Amino acid sequence: MAINLLPTDLSPKGPVIKLAKSLKNIAIAGFVVFIISLVSLIVFLLFISTNLSSSTARQEQLKTSIKSLEQTEQRLVMVKDRLKYTKQVLGKANAADDLEQLKALLLSLPESASVSQVDIAKDKVELTMLVTDSSGVSQSLATLMAAGLYEKIILLSFGFNPNTGYFINLELSN
Amino acid sequence: MAIIKKSGKSLVPRNIEVMVIPFVLITVLIILSILVAKIGISKVNSQREKLAVAQKDETIFKQKQEILQEVQGEVLSLADLSASAVPNKNPALAVISQLKNLASSRSVVLSNLQVGSKSGTEKGMSKVDISFDVDGDFSSVLDFLQDTSKIAPISQIEKIEINQAVGVTRANTTLVSFWAPFPKKLPPLTEPAKDLSVEELSLIRSLSELTPPAFLEMTPSAPSAREDPFTF
Numbered sequence: 581m582a583i584n585l586l587p588t589d590l591s592p593k594g595p596v597i598k599l600a601k602s603l604k605n606i607a608i609a610g611f612v613v614f615i616i617s618l619v620s621l622i623v624f625l626l627f628i629s630t631n632l633s634s635s636t637a638r639q640e641q642l643k644t645s646i647k648s649l650e651q652t653e654q655r656l657v658m659v660k661d662r663l664k665y666t667k668q669v670l671g672k673a674n675a676a677d678d679l680e681q682l683k684a685l686l687l688s689l690p691e692s693a694s695v696s697q698v699d700i701a702k703d704k705v706e707l708t709m710l711v712t713d714s715s716g717v718s719q720s721l722a723t724l725m726a727a728g729l730y731e732k733i734i735l736l737s738f739g740f741n742p743n744t745g746y747f748i749n750l751e752l753s754n
Numbered sequence: 755m756a757i758i759k760k761s762g763k764s765l766v767p768r769n770i771e772v773m774v775i776p777f778v779l780i781t782v783l784i785i786l787s788i789l790v791a792k793i794g795i796s797k798v799n800s801q802r803e804k805l806a807v808a809q810k811d812e813t814i815f816k817q818k819q820e821i822l823q824e825v826q827g828e829v830l831s832l833a834d835l836s837a838s839a840v841p842n843k844n845p846a847l848a849v850i851s852q853l854k855n856l857a858s859s860r861s862v863v864l865s866n867l868q869v870g871s872k873s874g875t876e877k878g879m880s881k882v883d884i885s886f887d888v889d890g891d892f893s894s895v896l897d898f899l900q901d902t903s904k905i906a907p908i909s910q911i912e913k914i915e916i917n918q919a920v921g922v923t924r925a926n927t928t929l930v931s932f933w934a935p936f937p938k939k940l941p942p943l944t945e946p947a948k949d950l951s952v953e954e955l956s957l958i959r960s961l962s963e964l965t966p967p968a969f970l971e972m973t974p975s976a977p978s979a980r981e982d983p984f985t986f
Contacts, residue, residue, distance in 0.1 A: 635809055646819055662836030
């Protein structure tokens with residue numbers, strides 16, 4: 581029969597051994613998880629680094645290709661720059677914009693009316709007409725009104741000369 | 755162990771002694787985990803950021819390359835077209851040449867041509883005033899004036915004073931033409947390239963309808979071998 585010579589108070593108690601074993605197991609499991617995580621992290625880093633270096637290589641290739649197209653880029657930039665200015669200019673009011681309609685209008689005036697002076701600016705037209713008879717005056721004004729080309733028709737002056745007839749000075753604007 | 759053991763007998767109670775190794779292991783594990791998490795995650799984050807930037811740049815470069823390759827064939831003619839519409843130098847001479855051509859095609863007489871008495875700058879663009887008198891019959895004069903908006907370099911009529919006497923019409927006209935210096939530098943490489951928009955394409959279409967100036971630039975001819983005048 582074996583006899584335990586060790587004092588019973590020196591040997592660790594059962595629950596303590598159990599706890600120690602559990603802690604040891606937890607530590608080992610933790611190390612396993614840690615190593616797996618570390619390996620995953622390294623693999624992930626390697627994956628990102630590989631992607632990064634291949635992206636950098638592709639970038640360099642693209643840069644070389646773009647460099648070879650530099651002249652095209654210069655021209656494209658210039659075209660866009662010129663178009664910006666073109667848009668700016670074409671956006672402005674031009675005194676020649678309504679010339680076609682004005683021409684049609686002036687040519688449709690009655691025969692007794694003749695245009696002696698037309699001052700065309702960007703925002704208004706000043707028109708001086710000579711009309712030989714009074715019916716021509718009403719016809720001319722009716723033609724101007726009917727054309728609907730101008731929102732405002734202001735009569736600046738109206739006169740009569742027995743030798744030449746009526747003269748009408750109008751300001752037409754929108 | 756020398757400290758905790760004296761004359762073969764441990765000074766530390768056995769209960770604590772069995773707990774030392776697991777505690778040390780767990781402590782080491784925690785310290786390592788914290789270190790790896792701190793260093794590793796920051797490294798991964800910085801690499802991911804770099805990768806995102808690199809991929810974004812790559813996409814920009816790819817798109818830029820595609821756009822440039824796409825417009826490569828036509829951009830030269832577009833550049834000529836747009837540069838003839840808004841040149842980089844004072845276009846007065848070209849405009850006068852255009853007006854003279856226009857006058858002869860419309861059978862009107864051009865006189866009193868004056869250039870640049872009042873020039874100025876506007877939103878990065880310079881402008882030059884060209885004034886002239888045009889004589890002819892009423893219809894031709896108006897046609898001529900209308901056609902001034904169909905010439906390159908693009909010009910605008912500031913004002914027209916038309917006087918009619920004995921069947922002859924005289925239009926005293928002030929026309930403004932524009933120019934602007936060419937861009938001096940290209941945008942940064944990482945700036946995305948923009949293809950021509952629908953609006954720009956329609957502007958190009960309207961520019962293509964303009965009559966280009968008969969001369970653009972006189973290029974000096976290369977020196978040629980001089981023939982010996984004494985050889986027969």
